[in-house]
Amino acid sequence: MQITTTVNGHPYSKDVEPRTLLVHYLRDMLGLTGTNVGCDTSSCGACTILLNGESVKSCTVLAVQADGQELVTIEGMATESGLHPIQKAFQENHGLQCGYCTPGMVMAAASFLKENPKPTEHEVREALEGNLCRCTGYHNIVKSVLAAATAMEGVVL
Amino acid sequence: MFPASFDYVKATSVPDAVSILSSVEDSKLLAGGHSLLPLMKLRLASPSMLVDIGSLSELSYIEDKGDYVAVGALTRHHDVQNSRLLKSEVPILPYVASQVGDPSVRHRGTIGGSISHGDGASDLPAAVLALDAKFVAVGPKGERVIPASQFFVGFLETVLDLDEVLTEIRVPKFSGGWSYQKFNRRAQDWAIVGVAAVSNGSTKVSLVNMGSTPLRAVGTEAALADGASIEEASSKASDGIDPPSDLNASSAYRRHLAEVLVRRALVEALR
Ligand SMILES: Cc1cc2nc3c(=O)[nH]c(=O)nc-3n(C[C@H](O)[C@H](O)[C@H](O)COP(=O)(O)OP(=O)(O)OC[C@H]3O[C@@H](n4cnc5c(N)ncnc54)[C@H](O)[C@@H]3O)c2cc1C
Ligand code: FES
Ligand code: FES
Numbered sequence: 001m002q003i004t005t006t007v008n009g010h011p012y013s014k015d016v017e018p019r020t021l022l023v024h025y026l027r028d029m030l031g032l033t034g035t036n037v038g039c040d041t042s043s044c045g046a047c048t049i050l051l052n053g054e055s056v057k058s059c060t061v062l063a064v065q066a067d068g069q070e071l072v073t074i075e076g077m078a079t080e081s082g083l084h085p086i087q088k089a090f091q092e093n094h095g096l097q098c099g100y101c102t103p104g105m106v107m108a109a110a111s112f113l114k115e116n117p118k119p120t121e122h123e124v125r126e127a128l129e130g131n132l133c134r135c136t137g138y139h140n141i142v143k144s145v146l147a148a149a150t151a152m153e154g155v156v157l
Numbered sequence: 158m159f160p161a162s163f164d165y166v167k168a169t170s171v172p173d174a175v176s177i178l179s180s181v182e183d184s185k186l187l188a189g190g191h192s193l194l195p196l197m198k199l200r201l202a203s204p205s206m207l208v209d210i211g212s213l214s215e216l217s218y219i220e221d222k223g224d225y226v227a228v229g230a231l232t233r234h235h236d237v238q239n240s241r242l243l244k245s246e247v248p249i250l251p252y253v254a255s256q257v258g259d260p261s262v263r264h265r266g267t268i269g270g271s272i273s274h275g276d277g278a279s280d281l282p283a284a285v286l287a288l289d290a291k292f293v294a295v296g297p298k299g300e301r302v303i304p305a306s307q308f309f310v311g312f313l314e315t316v317l318d319l320d321e322v323l324t325e326i327r328v329p330k331f332s333g334g335w336s337y338q339k340f341n342r343r344a345q346d347w348a349i350v351g352v353a354a355v356s357n358g359s360t361k362v363s364l365v366n367m368g369s370t371p372l373r374a375v376g377t378e379a380a381l382a383d384g385a386s387i388e389e390a391s392s393k394a395s396d397g398i399d400p401p402s403d404l405n406a407s408s409a410y411r412r413h414l415a416e417v418l419v420r421r422a423l424v425e426a427l428r
Contacts, residue, residue, distance in 0.1 A: 001165060018165035018207065019254065038219075040158045042195055045261065054235075054264040058255025060194050061265065064165050065187075065211060129344035 003067040007032065008076030016063045022056075023047045025063035026073060034074035034103050038132070045131030048104035048111075049073045050085035055111035055132070074103035077110070084149040086110055095144030105131050111146045119149060160197035165365035168213065169291025171295050171322050177208050177391070178320040184208055188231060188270035191262055216324060219243060225291075228326045234281075236261070237268055245326045249335040249355060253284040256337065259345045269323045272308075275370065279321040279349050280339065282309060283419075285369040287363040290328045296321035307372035315347040331357035336425035338418040339365070342405075349405045350414040352394075362422065367400045367415055377419055387427065391420035409419065410415050411413040 004013045014029055026032045026049070035058060038046030042060040042065070049058045050072040056115060077084035086106050089095065096102045105128065112127040119127070124145045125138070133141060164181075168174035174268055178184055185204035187193060188211060196202040210216065216231035219240045228237065237254035238242060243253050257263055257271070257280050271281045272292065285292075290305045296318055317323060332402050333356035339348045351365030352374075360381045362374040376396025380389055402412035 017162070019160045019162055019184070021159070030308070040198070042191070042262070045259070048261055051264075054265055055261045057261050060191060062187075062190065062207075065190065065209065067167075108261065110265075126344075127260055130261050 001064055001067075003064055005066050005069060006074060007071045018062065018064050019093075020063040022049075022061040022066050022071075023058040024140075025066070026058060026071075029063075032073050032075050036100055036103055038100065038104075039130075039151065041049045041154070042102055043130075043132070044101070045104040045108060045128075046101055046128050046129065048107040050111055051075040055069065055108045058119055072107070076105060077106060083150045086113070086145070087100055089144040089148035089151060093140050093144040093147050095136065101131060101135075105133070106139055109148065113145070113149055117149060118151070119146070121146060158198040160194070161200060161203040163197075163204055164325070165204065165209065167211075168210045171213065171216070172212075172214075174208050174210050174322050175295060175297055175320055176321075177206075181206050181208075186210055186233060186273075188267045188273075189233065189265040190270075190330050191258070191266040192270060192274045210322065217428060219419060221246070225327045227250055227254060228268055230323045230325060231267050231272075232244060232269075234258075234263035234268065234271075238263060238322075238399070243328075246330040247288065248290070249284055249353065250281075250328060253280050253337050253353065256280055256339050264353070265324055266292040272326065273315060273323050275313055277370045277372070278366040278392055279313070279366055280337075280348060280365060280373070283351060283363040284337065284353045285326060285328065287355045287361045287372060288328050288331075289361065290294045290326055292323055293325040293327070294321045299373045300324075302327075307371070308366070312369035314357050314370075329357075332386050333357040334426040334428065336422040338422045338425075340414055340418055347378060350400075350411050352415070352418040352422040354426040356426045360423070360426065362394075362419060364394070364398070364415060364419075367395065367398050367411060369401075372398060374419060377423075381423075387420060387423045392417050394419040 036046040038044035045060045162237035187207040187209045216229040218229040220227045234254045292303045336354045339351045348365045353363045364372045376393030377390045394415040395412045402408045
């Protein structure tokens with residue numbers, strides 16, 4: 001089936017099998033391998049991307065469900081002028097160790113900060129409940145998201 | 158993990174979805190896909206065709222209808238959670254929606270999908286059961302209205318026919334107390350046991366993950382109606398109920414949890 005998507009601002013038109021998962025469409029068909037697969041069972045959040053501006057787990061969405069929609073992956077966050085403030089905050093606050101969960105964390109944070117630009121620490125922790133990290137113990141991830149919120153002062157994406 | 162192959166079609170309207178469901182054997186509706194796709198990836202379900210109703214925006218709404226609020230079946234958990242109307246008229250529902258999965262799950266999953274899936278471990282089905290909600294379903298023979306108390310019949314089984322589409326959930330407004338107690342060990346997890354209590358004249362109590370369907374705590378409700386204390390009523394939480402044992406909890410532990418959580422729910426709802 002032919003589907004058309006806009007990914008990180010670029011239009012794509014591809015022929016996909018209905019059973020193709022969105023994450024495989026992004027990684028294998030568009031070559032956007034920044035989005036990771038961790039659990040493949042909707043639990044870990046490594047595959048989180050933005051679908052029409054909101055976080056979704058791309059291992060639990062069919063590519064055909066994204067037909068005609070707007071997607072943003074981790075590759076769409078940095079611009080010519082440098083890293084996105086959320087990425088920068090992760091870098092500066094040591095918000096990653098192995099980095100496997102990081103693309104999903106950044107995208108979940110981007111979606112959340114759009115809904116809640118001035119969160120408390122507790123709200124950040126709740127917002128990231130669907131994203132698992134096996135390295136950091138979360139503390140510096142939460143610190144990064146709070147730093148990003150301050151740096152952005154409510155301006156997101 | 159891939160699902161087995163299937164055909165895919167986007168429904169253009171509810172009647173269109175009904176007519177495809179009636180004519181294609183083993184076809185299934187796809188709403189948010191957050192129950193169905195995980196099952197298909199595990200090959201526990203392999204429908205021949207998915208009929209995607211996800212883009213039928215006419216099924217996504219929350220409207221004031223006087224003594225009840227009408228919620229379109231495709232309204233996502235995220236939108237139920239943030240609805241001002243529901244927060245003021247049926248506050249238990251947005252709270253329960255906020256307890257489903259995590260934010261990304263709530264961006265996709267729909268109230269109609271959760272109710273049609275009919276999982277006894279799900280949060281929203283138990284909430285609408287305690288609320289005495291009514292469901293509107295459309296099939297080849299037209300529309301019918303089904304009370305929540307008659308809707309859930311067995312493990313992942315409801316009274317919906319294979320070619321019926323759930324279109325609307327009607328939740329009565331109420332002004333009394335309420336409580337939702339979800340017991341799990343980790344954030345994001347399903348309830349090991351959950352309890353919804355709604356006090357509106359009489360007190361309705363329903364249980365999550367105490368059987369193959371969401372259940373009313375009939376022992377507790379009857380005791381309360383007879384004027385029993387909270388202590389006494391909660392000791393009857395699992396009367397007539399034989400909860401399952403699984404890797405999270407034994408049957409006996411579930412009974413214990415039900416009693417404790419019903420007591421907490423009643424203290425909160427009846428204060
Ligand atoms: C990681 C994760 C965590 C979760 N945690 C929880 C939790 O804590 N608590 C909880 O309650 N749920 C939880 N869920 C399930 C979630 O709430 C689902 O979104 C919901 O159960 C199904 O809604 P859906 O729109 O995704 O339905 P789908 O998956 O699209 O459909 C589910 C079933 O209902 C049928 N169906 C869908 N819509 C209709 C309709 N309008 N009429 C007739 N039939 C229909 C489909 O054919 C299918 O059989 C979780 C899911 C995931 C992936
Ligand atoms: S890979 Fe999608 S949630 Fe883990
Ligand atoms: S940094 Fe390794 S999983 Fe999070």
